[in-house]
Amino acid sequence: MKHLIILGDGMADWHVPALEDKTLLQYADTPAMDWLASHGRCGLLKTIPDGFHPGSEVANSSILGYDQHIVYEGRGPLEAASIGVELHPDDLALRCNLVCIEGDILKNHSCGRLETEEGDVLIRYLNDHLASERVHFYTGVQYRHLLVVRGGNKHIRCTPPHDVPGQPWQQFEITAEVPEAEETAALLRDLVRRSQEILPLHPLNIERAREGKDMASSIWPWGGGYRPQMIPLTERFPEIRHGAVITAVDLIRGIGRYAGLRVINVEGATGLFDTNFEGKAQAAIDALLGRDDKAPEGGDDFVYLHVEASDEAGHDGSVPLKLQTIEDLDHRLIRPILEALVLHPQEQVPPVAIALLPDHPTPCEHRTHTADPIPFAIWHPGIDSDGVQTFDEDAAQQGAYGLLQGDEFIECFMAKS
Numbered sequence: 001m002k003h004l005i006i007l008g009d010g011m012a013d014w015h016v017p018a019l020e021d022k023t024l025l026q027y028a029d030t031p032a033m034d035w036l037a038s039h040g041r042c043g044l045l046k047t048i049p050d051g052f053h054p055g056s057e058v059a060n061s062s063i064l065g066y067d068q069h070i071v072y073e074g075r076g077p078l079e080a081a082s083i084g085v086e087l088h089p090d091d092l093a094l095r096c097n098l099v100c101i102e103g104d105i106l107k108n109h110s111c112g113r114l115e116t117e118e119g120d121v122l123i124r125y126l127n128d129h130l131a132s133e134r135v136h137f138y139t140g141v142q143y144r145h146l147l148v149v150r151g152g153n154k155h156i157r158c159t160p161p162h163d164v165p166g167q168p169w170q171q172f173e174i175t176a177e178v179p180e181a182e183e184t185a186a187l188l189r190d191l192v193r194r195s196q197e198i199l200p201l202h203p204l205n206i207e208r209a210r211e212g213k214d215m216a217s218s219i220w221p222w223g224g225g226y227r228p229q230m231i232p233l234t235e236r237f238p239e240i241r242h243g244a245v246i247t248a249v250d251l252i253r254g255i256g257r258y259a260g261l262r263v264i265n266v267e268g269a270t271g272l273f274d275t276n277f278e279g280k281a282q283a284a285i286d287a288l289l290g291r292d293d294k295a296p297e298g299g300d301d302f303v304y305l306h307v308e309a310s311d312e313a314g315h316d317g318s319v320p321l322k323l324q325t326i327e328d329l330d331h332r333l334i335r336p337i338l339e340a341l342v343l344h345p346q347e348q349v350p351p352v353a354i355a356l357l358p359d360h361p362t363p364c365e366h367r368t369h370t371a372d373p374i375p376f377a378i379w380h381p382g383i384d385s386d387g388v389q390t391f392d393e394d395a396a397q398q399g400a401y402g403l404l405q406g407d408e409f410i411e412c413f414m415a416k417s
Contacts (some may be wrong), residue, residue, distance in 0.1 A: 001239075001352065001353055001383075002300070002301050002302070003303070004014075004284060004302075004305065004355070005175070005354075005413070006287060006336050006337070006354065006355065007063070007100065007359060008307055008326070009249075009306060009309075009310060009311040009362075010310050010313075011025065011310035011311075011325070011359060011361030012025065012358045012361035012362075012375065013364060013393075014363040019319070025393060026392040027323065028326040028327050029331075030391060032335040033390075036354060037390055037396075038385060038390070039379055040378050040385065041377070041379075041383060042375065042377045042391070042396045042398075043399040043404055044396050044397060045063070045403075045405070046403065046404070047059040048062070048067070048371035049062065052371075053160070054298075055075065055358050056359055057074065057078055057223070057251050057255065061230075061259075062408055063409060065236070067406070068267065068405075071230050073226055073228040074154070075095040075222070076094040076146065076223050077226060077254070078147055078251040078252075079144065079251055080223060080252055080254065081253070081254035081255075081258055082221060082250035082252075082253035086139055087148070087226065090226075091149070091226065091227075092225070092226065093148050093225065093226070093227075094188075094221040094222060094223060094224035095147075096220070097145070097219070097220040098111050098147055098216035099218050099220045100109075100179050101169055101196065101218045101365055104165065106161060106169040106172075106220075107167060108165050108279075109176045109315070110142070110143040111143055111216040112214030113142065113272065116139070118216070119141075119145060121137045121202075123137045125199075125202055134150045134152075134187075135148075141248070141249070141250050147219070147221050152224070153180055153181035153183070153184040155181040156176055156181050158174050158346060161166060162368055165315075174188045174221065191221070192218060192221070195219040196217060199215070199216060205217065228258060232258075232303065233259050235260070238265060240302045241301050242296040242299075242301055243262070243303065243304070243391075245259075245263055245264070245303075245304045246266060246284055246303065247305075247307075248266070248275060249308050250272055253308045256304060262294065263301075264287060272322060273309045273328070274380060274400070275309055277307070278332055278333035281305075281332070281334075283305075284305045284337060285336075285340045287299060287300045287303050288300055288303055289349060310329070310358070310362070313325050314364050314367065315368065316364075317367045335356075338354075341354075351381045351395075352380070353378065353413065354379050355377065355378045355409075356376065357376035360372075360374060375391060376409065377397065378401075378413055386399050
């Protein structure tokens with residue numbers, strides 16, 4: 001049996017008084033999600049182990065069964081893997097956001113949805129003015145980039161910028177957790193301040209300001225670590241001979257690469273509300289059925305299909321936009337997959353187990369991630385339903401799986417092979 005995980009990043013939420021005190025999953029029109037819940041089995045999953053920050057890198061690798069106490073190294077090394085940067089043993093890799101700072105305030109973590117082409121221009125500019133034998137910047141995607149410090153010490157305290165929009169940025173300057181890391185912390189603080197001196201002077205930023213757009217006025221390094229030690233899924237689960245990850249987000253690509261999955265890029269996949277839902281659905285179908293150009297003979301045995309849109313809407317604090325992204329995920333991605341693989345296949349297809357879940361909540365009211373357990377549903381041919389009728393946070397509490405944590409979810413999902 002083949003396996004497909006559909007991950008709606010950040011789509012879990014809190015109850016919203018303006019939505020009849022329902023969560024967004026309860027309020028949205030989600031017939032395909034509800035089909036998976038009502039025909040399969042549900043439960044709650046604790047994706048953030050105690051003591052860990054509720055980041056997507058923690059949540060997604062936990063879903064895949066990785067013990068964070070062993071593999072966790074922050075987002076930076078995952079960004080490096082995603083864009084093909086090979087790290088030396090003493091390289092400190094940090095996620096490097098281009099952010100918008102106005103006065104003393106961090107206006108936003110994404111400088112108004114910077115395009116990748118614009119980000120590349122600014123990263124090259126930073127390398128021209130700030131790089132050295134120890135320091136180098138690498139272009140990633142949109143506002144998400146990479147900073148590598150040769151011989152850097154990872155024991156520094158860096159706040160994720162999406163956790164503190166609208167707050168004075170100087171309250172969150174990088175500090176050392178141990179005396180040996182003070183040199184690294186001081187180096188990074190200096191890079192941040194120097195970036196704030198030169199970035200507003202770049203013609204691209206001057207033009208953005210003229211057009212009323214947010215400037216990329218500072219770098220924000222965070223999520224630093226060294227290359228993680230992750231065992232490929234193909235070694236842990238023999239039934240996975242070949243696997244793939246489909247995402248528009250670099251850190252998920254990085255997790256996929258370390259997990260031994262091939263990366264499938266979909267044209268028009270943006271990581272935002274305007275992403276190519278239909279294209280990602282078709283890419284998953286083609287991968288499982290062996291119909292894309294790079295698929296192994298017989299197709300992939302395992303596909304991790306990640307969609308970022310709801311998470312970004314949650315960070316924006318937009319309930320209407322997040323509702324739209326949830327319904328788009330349902331109507332434009334999950335439904336076509338069910339039609340092609342389960343309900344009305346136009347050809348003979350192998351049996352496929354399907355899991356649906358977010359990685360963490362990103363409540364619109366809170367505008368950042370929380371560590372609350374998230375709902376999940378698992379369906380496969382022949383499964384006995386547990387009576388849950390809808391896919392949402394409250395209904396999942398009544399599911400047969402109860403509350404899972406650690407590698408219990410991936411073990412349950414892969415048990416049907």
